[in-house]
Amino acid sequence: MRRRTVAVGLAAALTMFGPVAAHAAPHPNDTVTVAASVDHVVELNAxxxxxxxxxxxxxRVVQVQILHPVGNAPRPSLYLLDGVSAGSESDFRESTWTQKTDAxxxxxxxxxxxxxPVGGPASYYTDWEQSDPVLGQNRWETFLTRELPPIIDGRFGGNGVNAVAGLSMGAQAAMTLITRNPDLYRGVAALSGCMDTGRIESEAAVRGTIASKGGDADNMWGPAGGPAWSAHDPSVNAEKLRGKHIFVSTGNGAPGPHELGAPDMVEKVAVGGPLEVASQSCTELFRDRLDQLAIPATFLFRPFGTHSWPYWQDDLKAAWPTLADALGV
Structure with a gap:
Protein backbone atom coordinates (compact mmCIF):
# COMPACT_ATOMS: atom_id res chain seq x y z
CA MET A 1 0.00 0.00 0.00
CA ARG A 2 1.06 3.60 -0.52
CA ARG A 3 -0.34 6.81 0.89
CA ARG A 4 -2.73 8.54 -1.47
CA THR A 5 -4.24 11.98 -0.94
CA VAL A 6 -7.38 12.36 -3.01
CA ALA A 7 -8.81 15.74 -3.96
CA VAL A 8 -12.37 15.99 -5.24
CA GLY A 9 -13.70 18.86 -7.34
CA LEU A 10 -17.21 20.28 -6.88
CA ALA A 11 -18.42 18.68 -10.10
CA ALA A 12 -17.31 15.22 -8.92
CA ALA A 13 -19.40 15.15 -5.72
CA LEU A 14 -20.85 12.41 -5.54
CA THR A 15 -37.19 -15.16 13.46
CA MET A 16 -35.61 -17.84 12.10
CA PHE A 17 -33.00 -18.62 14.79
CA GLY A 18 -33.40 -19.69 18.41
CA PRO A 19 -31.31 -18.47 21.34
CA VAL A 20 -27.72 -19.61 21.47
CA ALA A 21 -24.74 -18.81 23.65
CA ALA A 22 -21.56 -17.42 22.12
CA HIS A 23 -18.18 -17.42 23.80
CA ALA A 24 -15.74 -14.75 22.74
CA ALA A 25 -12.05 -15.41 22.32
CA PRO A 26 -10.01 -14.47 25.40
CA HIS A 27 -8.80 -10.90 25.48
CA PRO A 28 -5.17 -10.30 26.53
CA ASN A 29 -6.39 -8.56 29.70
CA ASP A 30 -9.01 -11.19 30.57
CA THR A 31 -8.75 -13.78 33.29
CA VAL A 32 -12.06 -15.37 32.26
CA THR A 33 -13.88 -15.79 28.97
CA VAL A 34 -16.77 -13.42 28.36
CA ALA A 35 -20.04 -14.93 27.14
CA ALA A 36 -23.00 -13.34 25.39
CA SER A 37 -26.24 -14.88 24.17
CA VAL A 38 -28.88 -14.15 21.58
CA ASP A 39 -32.12 -13.01 23.19
CA HIS A 40 -34.14 -13.02 19.96
CA VAL A 41 -33.86 -12.42 16.23
CA VAL A 42 -36.13 -10.52 13.83
CA GLU A 43 -35.72 -11.09 10.11
CA LEU A 44 -36.54 -7.67 8.64
CA ASN A 45 -36.12 -8.90 5.08
CA ALA A 46 -34.05 -11.46 3.20
CA ARG A 60 -28.71 -5.34 28.98
CA VAL A 61 -30.01 -6.49 25.63
CA VAL A 62 -28.34 -4.64 22.72
CA GLN A 63 -29.83 -4.50 19.24
CA VAL A 64 -27.52 -5.02 16.26
CA GLN A 65 -28.72 -4.96 12.66
CA ILE A 66 -26.87 -6.91 10.00
CA LEU A 67 -27.03 -6.22 6.27
CA HIS A 68 -26.02 -9.51 4.70
CA PRO A 69 -26.17 -11.57 1.51
CA VAL A 70 -28.74 -14.31 1.12
CA GLY A 71 -27.40 -17.63 2.39
CA ASN A 72 -24.71 -18.49 4.89
CA ALA A 73 -21.58 -18.84 2.77
CA PRO A 74 -18.38 -17.66 4.51
CA ARG A 75 -17.82 -13.93 4.18
CA PRO A 76 -16.06 -11.06 6.01
CA SER A 77 -17.70 -8.50 8.27
CA LEU A 78 -17.60 -4.70 8.36
CA TYR A 79 -18.56 -3.11 11.67
CA LEU A 80 -20.16 0.27 10.87
CA LEU A 81 -20.36 2.76 13.75
CA ASP A 82 -22.78 5.66 14.14
CA GLY A 83 -22.39 9.30 15.15
CA VAL A 84 -23.22 10.93 18.46
CA SER A 85 -26.99 10.35 18.18
CA ALA A 86 -26.47 6.61 17.58
CA GLY A 87 -29.97 5.90 16.29
CA SER A 88 -31.94 8.29 18.49
CA GLU A 89 -33.54 9.85 15.38
CA SER A 90 -35.54 6.64 14.91
CA ASP A 91 -36.08 6.14 18.65
CA PHE A 92 -33.34 3.49 18.44
CA ARG A 93 -35.24 1.30 16.00
CA GLU A 94 -32.24 1.32 13.65
CA SER A 95 -28.80 2.82 13.09
CA THR A 96 -28.76 6.31 11.63
CA TRP A 97 -26.70 4.83 8.79
CA THR A 98 -29.72 2.95 7.50
CA GLN A 99 -32.13 5.79 8.27
CA LYS A 100 -30.17 8.64 6.64
CA THR A 101 -28.17 6.95 3.87
CA ASP A 102 -28.56 4.32 1.16
CA ALA A 103 -26.32 1.88 3.08
CA PRO A 117 -24.99 -1.54 16.43
CA VAL A 118 -28.06 0.44 17.49
CA GLY A 119 -27.71 2.77 20.46
CA GLY A 120 -24.85 4.20 22.48
CA PRO A 121 -25.32 7.97 22.08
CA ALA A 122 -22.19 9.90 23.04
CA SER A 123 -20.59 6.64 24.17
CA TYR A 124 -17.60 6.70 21.81
CA TYR A 125 -18.16 2.93 21.60
CA THR A 126 -15.65 2.46 24.39
CA ASP A 127 -15.55 0.84 27.83
CA TRP A 128 -16.47 3.49 30.39
CA GLU A 129 -14.68 3.31 33.71
CA GLN A 130 -17.96 3.70 35.57
CA SER A 131 -21.66 3.93 34.87
CA ASP A 132 -22.97 7.39 34.00
CA PRO A 133 -26.15 8.70 35.70
CA VAL A 134 -27.57 9.80 32.34
CA LEU A 135 -25.90 7.58 29.71
CA GLY A 136 -25.90 4.42 31.81
CA GLN A 137 -23.48 1.52 31.56
CA ASN A 138 -21.31 1.54 28.45
CA ARG A 139 -18.89 -1.31 27.77
CA TRP A 140 -18.96 -1.05 24.01
CA GLU A 141 -15.38 -2.13 23.30
CA THR A 142 -15.94 -5.39 25.16
CA PHE A 143 -19.28 -5.90 23.41
CA LEU A 144 -18.03 -5.10 19.89
CA THR A 145 -14.67 -6.86 20.04
CA ARG A 146 -15.29 -9.89 22.27
CA GLU A 147 -18.98 -10.61 22.73
CA LEU A 148 -20.44 -9.83 19.32
CA PRO A 149 -17.97 -11.26 16.74
CA PRO A 150 -18.60 -14.93 17.67
CA ILE A 151 -22.32 -14.35 17.18
CA ILE A 152 -21.83 -12.69 13.80
CA ASP A 153 -19.44 -15.42 12.67
CA GLY A 154 -21.63 -18.22 13.97
CA ARG A 155 -24.98 -17.02 12.62
CA PHE A 156 -24.08 -15.02 9.52
CA GLY A 157 -21.20 -16.93 7.99
CA GLY A 158 -18.49 -14.61 9.24
CA ASN A 159 -15.07 -15.92 8.26
CA GLY A 160 -13.08 -14.08 10.93
CA VAL A 161 -11.94 -11.28 8.58
CA ASN A 162 -13.11 -7.90 9.92
CA ALA A 163 -12.86 -4.17 9.31
CA VAL A 164 -14.36 -1.22 11.18
CA ALA A 165 -15.63 2.15 9.99
CA GLY A 166 -17.52 5.11 11.38
CA LEU A 167 -18.38 8.78 11.08
CA SER A 168 -17.78 11.70 13.46
CA MET A 169 -17.86 10.16 16.97
CA GLY A 170 -17.84 6.76 15.29
CA ALA A 171 -14.80 7.71 13.21
CA GLN A 172 -12.72 8.37 16.31
CA ALA A 173 -14.16 5.21 17.87
CA ALA A 174 -13.31 3.09 14.83
CA MET A 175 -9.72 4.31 14.83
CA THR A 176 -9.48 3.73 18.58
CA LEU A 177 -10.88 0.21 18.31
CA ILE A 178 -8.42 -0.86 15.61
CA THR A 179 -5.42 0.54 17.46
CA ARG A 180 -6.51 -1.24 20.63
CA ASN A 181 -7.51 -4.48 18.86
CA PRO A 182 -5.17 -4.79 15.88
CA ASP A 183 -5.54 -8.57 15.73
CA LEU A 184 -9.29 -8.26 15.16
CA TYR A 185 -9.48 -5.72 12.31
CA ARG A 186 -7.61 -5.59 9.02
CA GLY A 187 -8.81 -2.17 7.94
CA VAL A 188 -10.52 1.05 9.03
CA ALA A 189 -12.38 4.00 7.54
CA ALA A 190 -12.81 7.21 9.55
CA LEU A 191 -15.13 9.86 8.10
CA SER A 192 -15.08 13.40 9.52
CA GLY A 193 -13.50 12.45 12.81
CA CYS A 194 -10.82 13.64 15.20
CA MET A 195 -8.18 10.97 15.70
CA ASP A 196 -6.56 12.16 18.90
CA THR A 197 -7.48 12.87 22.50
CA GLY A 198 -4.28 14.48 23.74
CA ARG A 199 -4.63 18.09 22.62
CA ILE A 200 -6.68 20.50 24.71
CA GLU A 201 -8.95 21.14 21.72
CA SER A 202 -9.60 17.48 20.98
CA GLU A 203 -10.25 16.58 24.61
CA ALA A 204 -12.65 19.52 24.85
CA ALA A 205 -14.44 18.24 21.75
CA VAL A 206 -14.89 14.80 23.30
CA ARG A 207 -16.10 16.30 26.56
CA GLY A 208 -18.48 18.63 24.73
CA THR A 209 -19.90 15.78 22.67
CA ILE A 210 -20.62 13.72 25.78
CA ALA A 211 -22.02 16.73 27.65
CA SER A 212 -24.37 17.43 24.72
CA LYS A 213 -26.19 14.21 25.66
CA GLY A 214 -26.05 14.88 29.40
CA GLY A 215 -23.05 12.68 30.19
CA ASP A 216 -19.81 13.26 32.09
CA ALA A 217 -16.58 12.34 30.31
CA ASP A 218 -14.86 11.71 33.66
CA ASN A 219 -17.05 8.61 33.88
CA MET A 220 -15.62 7.44 30.56
CA TRP A 221 -11.84 7.84 30.78
CA GLY A 222 -11.37 9.61 34.08
CA PRO A 223 -10.07 13.13 34.75
CA ALA A 224 -8.05 15.13 32.26
CA GLY A 225 -4.52 13.87 31.82
CA GLY A 226 -5.33 10.43 33.16
CA PRO A 227 -3.77 7.34 31.57
CA ALA A 228 -7.02 6.19 29.94
CA TRP A 229 -7.08 9.24 27.67
CA SER A 230 -3.72 8.40 26.10
CA ALA A 231 -4.58 4.69 26.07
CA HIS A 232 -7.52 5.56 23.79
CA ASP A 233 -5.64 8.06 21.61
CA PRO A 234 -5.25 6.80 18.01
CA SER A 235 -2.43 9.27 17.33
CA VAL A 236 -0.42 8.13 20.35
CA ASN A 237 -1.02 4.49 19.41
CA ALA A 238 -0.75 4.93 15.63
CA GLU A 239 2.06 2.39 15.32
CA LYS A 240 -0.64 -0.28 15.76
CA LEU A 241 -1.98 0.78 12.33
CA ARG A 242 1.08 -0.45 10.49
CA GLY A 243 0.06 -2.97 7.85
CA LYS A 244 -3.64 -2.00 8.01
CA HIS A 245 -5.80 -0.67 5.18
CA ILE A 246 -6.66 2.91 6.18
CA PHE A 247 -9.08 5.46 4.71
CA VAL A 248 -9.69 8.89 6.26
CA SER A 249 -11.91 11.65 4.85
CA THR A 250 -13.08 15.16 5.68
CA GLY A 251 -14.65 18.23 4.15
CA ASN A 252 -13.65 21.80 4.94
CA GLY A 253 -16.95 23.30 6.12
CA ALA A 254 -17.71 25.26 2.97
CA PRO A 255 -21.07 24.86 1.20
CA GLY A 256 -20.98 22.10 -1.41
CA PRO A 257 -23.41 20.25 -3.67
CA HIS A 258 -25.46 18.96 -0.73
CA GLU A 259 -25.99 22.48 0.66
CA LEU A 260 -26.34 24.64 -2.45
CA GLY A 261 -30.00 25.28 -3.11
CA ALA A 262 -31.17 23.28 -0.07
CA PRO A 263 -33.93 24.94 1.98
CA ASP A 264 -31.93 24.44 5.19
CA MET A 265 -28.63 25.58 3.68
CA VAL A 266 -28.04 28.35 6.25
CA GLU A 267 -28.62 25.98 9.16
CA LYS A 268 -26.44 23.27 7.65
CA VAL A 269 -23.54 25.66 7.13
CA ALA A 270 -23.95 27.40 10.50
CA VAL A 271 -23.97 24.12 12.45
CA GLY A 272 -22.11 21.64 10.26
CA GLY A 273 -19.54 24.06 8.88
CA PRO A 274 -17.53 24.68 12.06
CA LEU A 275 -17.67 21.00 13.01
CA GLU A 276 -16.18 20.02 9.67
CA VAL A 277 -13.51 22.72 9.93
CA ALA A 278 -12.44 21.08 13.18
CA SER A 279 -12.49 17.67 11.51
CA GLN A 280 -10.28 18.94 8.70
CA SER A 281 -7.73 20.24 11.20
CA CYS A 282 -7.72 16.94 13.09
CA THR A 283 -7.40 14.98 9.86
CA GLU A 284 -4.43 17.03 8.70
CA LEU A 285 -2.68 16.37 12.01
CA PHE A 286 -3.42 12.65 11.76
CA ARG A 287 -2.07 12.56 8.20
CA ASP A 288 1.13 14.20 9.48
CA ARG A 289 1.36 11.64 12.28
CA LEU A 290 1.08 8.71 9.86
CA ASP A 291 3.61 10.37 7.56
CA GLN A 292 5.99 10.68 10.52
CA LEU A 293 5.68 6.94 11.07
CA ALA A 294 5.75 6.14 7.34
CA ILE A 295 2.42 4.32 7.61
CA PRO A 296 0.55 4.29 4.27
CA ALA A 297 -3.05 5.48 4.17
CA THR A 298 -5.57 7.02 1.79
CA PHE A 299 -6.77 10.50 2.71
CA LEU A 300 -9.69 12.26 1.01
CA PHE A 301 -9.81 16.02 1.53
CA ARG A 302 -12.95 17.48 -0.03
CA PRO A 303 -12.69 21.22 -0.92
CA PHE A 304 -16.25 21.68 0.37
CA GLY A 305 -18.78 19.98 2.61
CA THR A 306 -20.30 20.26 6.06
CA HIS A 307 -20.58 17.75 8.90
CA SER A 308 -23.64 16.03 7.49
CA TRP A 309 -25.04 12.71 6.29
CA PRO A 310 -25.07 13.27 2.51
CA TYR A 311 -21.28 13.58 2.54
CA TRP A 312 -20.86 10.50 4.73
CA GLN A 313 -22.98 8.55 2.26
CA ASP A 314 -20.61 9.70 -0.49
CA ASP A 315 -17.53 8.98 1.59
CA LEU A 316 -18.60 5.45 2.49
CA LYS A 317 -18.60 4.70 -1.23
CA ALA A 318 -15.24 6.40 -1.65
CA ALA A 319 -13.89 4.32 1.24
CA TRP A 320 -15.21 1.05 -0.12
CA PRO A 321 -12.18 0.13 -2.31
CA THR A 322 -9.93 0.43 0.76
CA LEU A 323 -12.34 -1.54 2.94
CA ALA A 324 -12.85 -4.16 0.21
CA ASP A 325 -9.10 -4.67 0.03
CA ALA A 326 -8.97 -5.10 3.80
CA LEU A 327 -11.84 -7.60 3.70
CA GLY A 328 -10.56 -9.49 0.68
CA VAL A 329 -13.67 -8.97 -1.45
Missing part, protein backbone atom coordinates in the same frame (compact mmCIF):
# COMPACT_ATOMS: atom_id res chain seq x y z
CA UNK A 47 -30.91 -9.31 3.53
CA UNK A 48 -31.46 -7.46 6.79
CA UNK A 49 -31.72 -9.01 10.24
CA UNK A 50 -32.03 -7.52 13.71
CA UNK A 51 -30.28 -9.51 16.42
CA UNK A 52 -30.94 -8.68 20.07
CA UNK A 53 -27.93 -9.73 22.15
CA UNK A 54 -27.93 -10.24 25.89
CA UNK A 55 -24.62 -8.63 26.79
CA UNK A 56 -23.03 -9.40 30.17
CA UNK A 57 -20.66 -6.48 29.67
CA UNK A 58 -23.41 -3.97 28.95
CA UNK A 59 -25.84 -5.48 31.44
CA UNK A 104 -28.85 -0.97 2.79
CA UNK A 105 -28.99 -0.62 -0.99
CA UNK A 106 -25.22 -0.11 -1.25
CA UNK A 107 -24.40 -3.35 0.56
CA UNK A 108 -27.12 -5.37 -1.18
CA UNK A 109 -24.70 -6.68 -3.82
CA UNK A 110 -21.64 -6.88 -1.55
CA UNK A 111 -20.43 -10.25 -0.26
CA UNK A 112 -19.97 -8.91 3.26
CA UNK A 113 -21.82 -8.59 6.54
CA UNK A 114 -22.37 -4.93 7.43
CA UNK A 115 -22.83 -4.94 11.20
CA UNK A 116 -24.59 -1.89 12.65
Missing amino acids: QRTAVFVQSPAMG AAFFADKDVNAVL
